[in-house]
Amino acid sequence: xxxxxxxxxxxxxxxxxxxxxxxxxxxxxxxxxxxxxxxxxxxxxxxxxxxxxxxxxxxxxxxxxxxxxxxxxxxxxxxxxxxxxxxxxxxxxxxxxxxxxxxxxxxxxxxxxxxxxxxxxxxxxxxxxxxxxxxxxxxxxxxxxxxxxxxxxxxxxxxxxxxxxxxxxxxxxxxxxxxxxxxxxxxxxxxxx
Numbered sequence: 001x002x003x004x005x006x007x008x009x010x011x012x013x014x015x016x017x018x019x020x021x022x023x024x025x026x027x028x029x030x031x032x033x034x035x036x037x038x039x040x041x042x043x044x045x046x047x048x049x050x051x052x053x054x055x056x057x058x059x060x061x062x063x064x065x066x067x068x069x070x071x072x073x074x075x076x077x078x079x080x081x082x083x084x085x086x087x088x089x090x091x092x093x094x095x096x097x098x099x100x101x102x103x104x105x106x107x108x109x110x111x112x113x114x115x116x117x118x119x120x121x122x123x124x125x126x127x128x129x130x131x132x133x134x135x136x137x138x139x140x141x142x143x144x145x146x147x148x149x150x151x152x153x154x155x156x157x158x159x160x161x162x163x164x165x166x167x168x169x170x171x172x173x174x175x176x177x178x179x180x181x182x183x184x185x186x187x188x189x190x191x192x193x
Contacts, residue, residue: 015179016046016178016179016180016181017177017178017179018046018049018178018180019046020042020044020045020046020048020180021045021046021048021049022045023039026040026045026048027048027051029051029052029055030047030048030051030054030055031048032055033051033054033055033058034048034054034058036062037058041094041183042090042180042181042182042183043090043171043174043175043180046174046178046180047174060167061167061171064160064163064164064167065167068160068163068164069154069156069157069160070157070160070161070164072102073102073104074124074125074128075164076095076098076099076102076104077099077104077108077112077125077128077129078128078129078132078161078165078168079091079095079164079168080092080095080096080099080109080112081112081115081116081129081132081133082132082136082165082168082169082172083095083168083172083189084112084113084115084189084192085132085133085136086136086169086172086173086176087176087189087192088171088172088175088176089182089186089188089189090175090180090181090182090183090186091168091171091172091175092187092188092189093182093183093186093187093188093189094183094186096109096186096187096189097185097186097187107120108120110190112129113189113190113191113192115129115133116129116130116133123148124148124149124152126148127145127148127149128149128161130145131145131149131161131165132165135162135165135169136165136169149161
């Protein structure tokens with residue numbers, strides 16, 4: 001498929017393509033879906049234009065973020081790798097900040113940019129990050145990556161891993177397509193290696 005121009009990501013000076021709703025303009029159905037996330041993030045404000053989709057997505061998104069069976073450190077490294085690959089400064093900022101609050105050192109957060117071959121990862125972390133790269137480029141994982149992950153993951157963790165990657169690719173895609181402005185105070189994404 002030919003491209004007439006490269007996508008604008010990241011887009012620090014570009015206008016947001018779809019404006020988020022103000023507190024007073026968020027429909028009651030969307031407000032109900034966002035009750036646990038009030039005040040809403042800019043992403044939520046954009047998705048509030050479609051309350052049924054927002055409501056359904058919030059249930060899945062909250063589950064896969066808060067109730068999956070992966071270790072929280074591994075979960076956040078995976079999300080940061082997706083953000084890095086997608087060049088999603090918003091997703092990076094949200095999850096770099098959350099990672100810090102969870103006690104993940106800045107050196108590990110920033111090392112995600114360098115990828116799975118950077119020194120310092122455990123074999124599981126390296127394989128999980130490599131799996132993100134493989135899923136984002138080829139929509140599967142290699143036999144070698146699968147074998148390493150399969151030594152550590154239960155069946156439930158495998159499902160949560162794939163669903164987590166899919167969920168945060170969806171989030172990055174939404175953020176990038178609509179060029180949603182980062183919420184105030186979010187850290188910048190380091191330069192790509």
